[in-house]
Amino acid sequence: MAGEGDVMMSPDQADQVAQKESPQDTAKEPEAESPETTETKEPKGPTNEERVAMAESSKEAGNVLLKAGDAAAAVSKYAEGIELTEPLLEKDPGDVGEELQKRGTALYLALRLNSAQANIKQSSWLLAIEHASKVLLIEKDNTKALYRRSLAGLQLDTEGRLEEARGDLSRLIQLEPSNREAREMLFKVKERLKELRQQEKERLSAAMKGGLYQEQHKKLGKLQAAYEEEVKRLKDAGEDEISFEDFAKKTKEKEEELEKKQKEEAQKRREEERQKEEERQLKEENRRRASEGKPSVTMEEWRAEAKAVAAQEKKRVEEVVKMDEAELDEEDKKLLKETKLWTQLGRREKGYYHGRLGTVLSDAAPKPQLVTESKDESSPKVGSEWNQAGTWEEKDASSWAQERLTAWLGDACVSGSNVTLPAGAGEVTAKVSKVKSVKGEAHIVYVRKQPRHGFNYEADLSFSMNLGDDKFSGTLSLPEIMDGIACAELRVDARWKGSGPSEAFLSLANEWLDRLRERVRGQVAAFKEEYQKRS
Secondary structure, three states, rough: OOOOOOOOOOOOHHHHHHHOOOHHHHHHHHHHHHHHHHHHHOOOOHHHHHHHHHHHHHHHHHHHHHOOOHHHHHHHHHHHHHHHHHHHEEEEEEOOOHHHHHHHHHHHHHHHHHHHHHHHHOOOHHHHHHHHHHHHHHHHHHHHHHHHHHHHHHHHHOHHHHHHHHHHHHHHHOOOOOOOHHHHHHHHHHHHHHHHHHHHHHHHHHHHHHHOOHHHHHHHHHHHHHHHHHHHHHHHOOOOOOOHHHHHHHHHHHHHHHHHHHHHHHHHHHHHHHHHHHHHHHHHHHHHHOOOOOOOOOOOHHHHHHHHHHHHHHHHHHHHHHHHHOOOOOOHHHHHHHHHHHHHHHHHHHHHOOOOOOOOOOOOOOOOOOOOOOOOOOOOOOHHHHHHHHOEEEEOOOHHHEEEEEEEEHEEEEEEEEEOOEEEEEEEEEEEEEEEEEEEEEEEEEEOOOOEEEEEEEEEEEEEEEEEEEEEEEEEEEEEOOOOHHHHHHOOOEOOOOOOOOOOHHHHHHHHHHHHHHHHHHHHHHHHHHHOOOO
């Protein structure tokens, strides 16, 4: 029985309600609201025409703000227009419309150029370069982009940026021969490059004055001067320029070949002189024997006899030295021991030993020993036992330093996320992929028990760089990792593998390569800090 307010339905109506509420019909309901149907009914985002119109409004608003002196707000407005127009560049002209796409592209370039100008007013040099570079990717001879990128590069004041600015300005002058401002700026860029290179020379000159490896510093300075002369000669002759790394390698090969030849010739002369002297002495000995009525001897017999006499003389001198030492007081013995040590050190090939040099009466002078850690932990000492009261001692740390420097260099890496790439935002990584070679030496010298850490290495590295999905690689060369050169001033020469990054990636790739260079310098600084704690 129906209650109050209930509606009475016929059997046919009841069947229709039951069918609507059945599970089968309920499952079919979502099909009516599929994504495709929804997207067709409610399109997302502005149309292409609306994008261009909105971007034009952003540009006009940005221009008003820029003229009013609010460069930061202008940049923000320009960014809105860039975000609206950039997708149009990637679409097919048939989908957008040829005229509309041309209009959108022209608007996009104008927004990028205005952004570069606004960033220059804010002294945001890297951002200005990025915007100008985006324009040059589309119009390589855009005069405003060339000028603004070179202007920002000049302010960054690095050799890489200045070289880029010089190329931009040279091209701009070709396009606009009457552009006086571009000519004046090109003159400034060239003068600044000269100053930087002169500073590099002075830095090398200053480096030669410090550190344990003064001879190596001087040699590097001469090599740098010779390289500059070779570059000038090749340029005048119209030949291809050679890198410093290749020039140094060829110079080293020539020096090694010449040195080997000279050694062989010297060895040959010494051998000839020795044979002549032996023959002269043998003739003299046989004349003496003949005058005494003794039989002559052969060369082999004479050598054996001379060797026996020398051994007896050595033993006699050692006994004399021991007798003399027995009559000395402690101070005299200490001085004699030091004198013997310096005689042994004086025979070494290294050229950086300075101190009291003397002579000894025999070849039995004590040989300098490598520094070893004190076994008595309760009384730590600097240096080895035999030189606790001495003035000079040297410890060869080459093997340890080479291993640690290799490890530090191999860990050099820089990265960033959400970086603006030609194809959109993405991740960037630049790292040392392999330490190809680390050559040199390191010594800890104790002067009056005070350690001085010297090292002189050169290293060749391989690096890799990922700019989103695009990969590049090359080599880094550090020809002067020395104790007398500040790590921040280390020379890090770079070369791309093959043709290197394309024009679309070149500016960004060079920026991240500079960051990797700085990280490599930081790794050397970390090695130096670790090394100076070693005793």
